[in-house]
Amino acid sequence: MSEVIFDCEVNFVSEVANAMKRVFDSMNLCYAQRKEKIMINLPLNIDYKNKVVVITGAGGLICGEMARAFAQSGASVAALDLNEESVKKLADELKSEGFICEGYKCNVLDAESLKDVHERVIKDFGKCDILINGAGGNNPRATTDNEYQHEAKEGTKTFFDLQPDGVDFVFKLNFQGTLLPTQIFAKDMVENKKGCILNISSMNAYTPLTKIPAYSAAKAGISNFTQWLATHFAGTNIRCNAIAPGFLVSAQNYSLLFDENGNPTKRSAKILNGTPMDRYVNAGELLGATLFLCDDKSASAITGVILPIDCGFSAYSGV
Secondary structure, eight states: OOOBBBOOOHHHHHHHHHHHHHHHHHHHHHHHHHHOOOOOOOSSSSOOOTTEEEETTTTHHHHHHHHHHHHHTEEEEEEEESSSHHHHHHHHHHHTTTEEEEEOOOTOOOOHHHHHHHHHHHHHHHHHHEEOOOOOOOOOOGGOSSSGGGOOOTTOGGGGOOOOHHHHHHHHIIHHHEEEEHHHHHHHHHHOOOEEEEEEGGGGTSOOOOTOHHHHHHHHHHHHHHHHHHHHGGGGEEEEEEEEEOOOOTTTTTTBBOOTOOOHHHHHHHHHOOOOTTTTGGGGGGHHHHHHHTOTTTTTOOOOOEEETTTTGGGGOOO
16 A cells, blocks of 8 residues: 655655655766766776676666776676666666676576576676675565554555565575575685675664565675675685665655655655755765775775665664
8 A cells, every 4th residue: 555645844845855856856867877878977986997896686776877887997897687688788888888798687596597697707707806796675575554553454464464475585585685696706706815795785784664574684684694704705805895775766665755646655754854964865876885895905904894875864863
């Protein structure tokens, strides 16, 4: 069931609408620039020439921008996604602009699919130097309609209606979808005696959000797994960190932030009220931390870190 339009003062609705307009204006600018083949104004100028960067989930907004940033920084980028069309299109765009990128259809939950892509990446570019585990997401079958049980109404999906297969899918997609690619591509790093892994955690890993218990728990697992990997690979000269993006507007969460008429929901109001900078994060704002954490010179002693990029959301107590 869609969330109802929040009941608040007109000026507050206007503030939320203006904040969302800024987000979409920024997104539209990004897409317009891409169409005109204008390079991203990168926050850091780090040379990734001769580096092979493998990015899962590259068909999505966040990891698609990461793929572009690494390619523009000189890396050979292997863009992986279950949606082959999206990564092939991304690769074609980047190659037409003079960058190095290939798109590969890949199921991060299928070891054989990963092995096949791994062999193709080695043939095309060489061994993996940097792995970005970006595949992940939520599922409606693992999402409640109500934030609190006492608000439950007849006909809505409550905690007791969550489907086990939906919960299982979310855990597999986020956790195993990080573990399996790491098992395949980190072998290259062990052989090279150096490398970097960057996982994608979430605000949910710090404090779980209402409505999405499976996703929250799965992302908490990613943060924990990041620290485990950092410890496990420390003696092999492989670093592992994660970024924890704040709230972005995407196709995945649009229905939680807006009703069927495009109006901000109560959830939008809560998010912005709890964000000191009073706005959503733009996908491009994740690139600085990504490029920094993956650079062996800049971040040579940084491993096991989960870095929030959230406009202050995780720092604010609400008072």
